[in-house]
Amino acid sequence: MILLDGKKVSNQIKDEIAQEVATIKERGEKVPHLAAxxxxxxxxxxxxxxxxxxxCKKIGxxxxxxxxxxxxxxxxxxxxxxxxxxxxxxxxxxVQLPLPKHIDEQKVLLAVHPDKDVDxxxxxxxxxxxxxxxxxxxATPFGIMELLKRYKVETSGKHTVVIGRSHIVGRxxxxxxxxxxxxxNATVTLTHSRTKDIKALPLQADIIVSALxxxxxxxxxxVKKDVVVIDVGITRVPDETKEKxxxxxxxxxxxxxxxxxSFMTPVPGGVGPMTIAMLLKNTLLARARHxxxxx
Amino acid sequence: MILLDGKKVSNQIKDEIAQEVATIKERGEKVPHLAAxxxxxxxxxxxxxxxxxxxCKKIGxxxxxxxxxxxxxxxxxxxxxxxxxxxxxxxxxxVQLPLPKHIDEQKVLLAVHPDKDVDxxxxxxxxxxxxxxxxxxxATPFGIMELLKRYKVETSGKHTVVIGRSHIVGRxxxxxxxxxxxxxNATVTLTHSRTKDIKALPLQADIIVSALxxxxxxxxxxVKKDVVVIDVGITRVPDETKEKxxxxxxxxxxxxxxxxxSFMTPVPGGVGPMTIAMLLKNTLLARARHxxxxx
Numbered sequence: 152m153i154l155l156d157g158k159k160v161s162n163q164i165k166d167e168i169a170q171e172v173a174t175i176k177e178r179g180e181k182v183p184h185l186a187a188x189x190x191x192x193x194x195x196x197x198x199x200x201x202x203x204x205x206x207c208k209k210i211g212x213x214x215x216x217x218x219x220x221x222x223x224x225x226x227x228x229x230x231x232x233x234x235x236x237x238x239x240x241x242x243x244x245x246v247q248l249p250l251p252k253h254i255d256e257q258k259v260l261l262a263v264h265p266d267k268d269v270d271x272x273x274x275x276x277x278x279x280x281x282x283x284x285x286x287x288x289x290a291t292p293f294g295i296m297e298l299l300k301r302y303k304v305e306t307s308g309k310h311t312v313v314i315g316r317s318h319i320v321g322r323x324x325x326x327x328x329x330x331x332x333x334x335x336n337a338t339v340t341l342t343h344s345r346t347k348d349i350k351a352l353p354l355q356a357d358i359i360v361s362a363l364x365x366x367x368x369x370x371x372x373x374v375k376k377d378v379v380v381i382d383v384g385i386t387r388v389p390d391e392t393k394e395k396x397x398x399x400x401x402x403x404x405x406x407x408x409x410x411x412x413s414f415m416t417p418v419p420g421g422v423g424p425m426t427i428a429m430l431l432k433n434t435l436l437a438r439a440r441h442x443x444x445x446x
Numbered sequence: 447m448i449l450l451d452g453k454k455v456s457n458q459i460k461d462e463i464a465q466e467v468a469t470i471k472e473r474g475e476k477v478p479h480l481a482a483x484x485x486x487x488x489x490x491x492x493x494x495x496x497x498x499x500x501x502c503k504k505i506g507x508x509x510x511x512x513x514x515x516x517x518x519x520x521x522x523x524x525x526x527x528x529x530x531x532x533x534x535x536x537x538x539x540x541v542q543l544p545l546p547k548h549i550d551e552q553k554v555l556l557a558v559h560p561d562k563d564v565d566x567x568x569x570x571x572x573x574x575x576x577x578x579x580x581x582x583x584x585a586t587p588f589g590i591m592e593l594l595k596r597y598k599v600e601t602s603g604k605h606t607v608v609i610g611r612s613h614i615v616g617r618x619x620x621x622x623x624x625x626x627x628x629x630x631n632a633t634v635t636l637t638h639s640r641t642k643d644i645k646a647l648p649l650q651a652d653i654i655v656s657a658l659x660x661x662x663x664x665x666x667x668x669v670k671k672d673v674v675v676i677d678v679g680i681t682r683v684p685d686e687t688k689e690k691x692x693x694x695x696x697x698x699x700x701x702x703x704x705x706x707x708s709f710m711t712p713v714p715g716g717v718g719p720m721t722i723a724m725l726l727k728n729t730l731l732a733r734a735r736h737x738x739x740x741x
Contacts, residue, residue, distance in 0.1 A: 278573025340635040
């Protein structure tokens with residue numbers, strides 16, 4: 152079994168981006184600038200946003216963290232979003248989810264200008280992606296595609312079973328892998344909570360993308376020999392023996408499957424680290440596209 | 447076998463819309479207005495557009511046909527599109543495809559304002575559809591969903607195999623049928639030209655949507671008992687014995703499957719007539735949304 156080492160590949164990608172930033176600086180041009188908007192003090196959100204900002208610093212991006220209090224009104228947040236849309240210094244930005252309950256999440260995401268929407272959550276970007284046009288691909292499915300490409304995993308004509316139909320993972324990866332192009336051309340089945348006998352289809356699959364969030368869901372008896380397994384499930388399991396009070400685990404019985412799979416992502420260290428790398432990649436793309444429009 | 451009678455259902459839908467138009471007129475309000483832009487004199491396009499305009503008249507819509515010569519420049523067409531975007535009389539419009547080769551089709555479709563894009567081809571509408579938001583659903587998949595609903599075909603948990611990944615049929619119907627809601631919640635497999643053994647998956651399917659355009663492709667040995675078959679293939683086969691010089695046929699060996707299927711669309715008279723009905727439905731929706739925004 153070959154490990155799809157997201158940690159290693161994400162570091163390679165960050166190195167590649169850092170080199171591009173160095174070249175941009177040498178030419179005396181504006182470096183990419185990512186902003187993040189965080190409302191409130193959710194623990195996981197603080198961790199994610201902090202990690203994104205640190206990654207920006209490491210590779211030479213400018214970054215801005217806009218941390219607003221929990222009680223921020225929807226109107227204030229929408230004004231902030233508008234300011235970011237109009238600020239030529241900012242190439243791309245994200246609004247960290249979840250937002251406090253008194254704010255309409257969809258309304259805020261719709262207000263993000265598609266050209267700065269490096270999370271790829273705006274319907275215009277989602278539609279452009281689904282119609283195979285230039286867009287910002289949401290970071291997690293973008294990371295999965297990149298892992299498949301770098302490890303040269305054959306996908307053309309292969310039966311891929313995606314487990315989970317979320318808008319940020321299951322739906323977009325099912326679209327991307329069935330499109331033409333590298334890491335594409337797969338025959339994709341999208342399974343979900345209403346699928347009858349959810350265990351039957353993975354047994355036929357050449358490639359499985361599991362984004363269910365149920366620890367240990369995918370076991371060795373549910374897959375065929377030489378399957379490729381992408382584990383997108385990230386669940387925090389409480390554990391008092393750990394320093395943080397929990398450990399991270401995926402949807403896949405890693406040990407059980409490691410004898411049977413041909414390629415497999417670990418959790419942690421698989422899809423997770425790829426997500427931040429691809430957000431940075433999208434920001435680099437956003438800068439290039441804005442510069443292109445100005446030229 | 448129960449015939450999914452698109453001709454009958456489309457007439458019902460048109461009657462329902464005509465009643466709504468009558469009510470709108472009684473209230474002295476503006477009736478829905480659909481415009482169609484046709485460039486050149488392609489025979490099939492002339493037929494389609496003519497049929498759309500006639501349908502508008504029948505149900506009481508206002509309609510405008512803008513017929514431009516073959517040699518129309520891209521700039522002139524884009525100006526026409528802009529005028530339609532800005533014309534408050536027009537609720538929705540379509541640009542009939544294909545366009546002459548000297549015009550960039552994608553550029554024109556991107557210029558159509560999403561609020562008037564009753565064909566649902568603009569990425570903003572496509573993305574909104576894929577993210578389960580209010581949108582204009584492309585007429586053919588919209589028609590398929592409506593047929594399934596009116597005949598109360600059970601789709602939840604059913605394995606649906608879609609054959610063909612086009613942007614106007616295969617891709618959107620694979621998204622719609624796997625979403626939550628009526629005629630949704632199916633487990634959907636999208637197959638295409640790169641699928642290995644394209645005959646194996648239909649054999650597992652509870653529902654098959656064939657949008658391949660290969661006459662007689664789907665034969666009785668490729669399906670299981672009680673399958674539901676939606677035939678989207680419309681091929682003109684030359685035939686000198688026919689008045690028009692051709693006959694219309696679908697992807698499905700209708701006679702062979704009629705003993706085995708539980709529900710089946712005929713060709714012609716199945717999905718085809720539904721397409722025009724759903725375009726009219728989208729125009730009615732466009733009017734209601736524009737009125738809503740003005741209130």
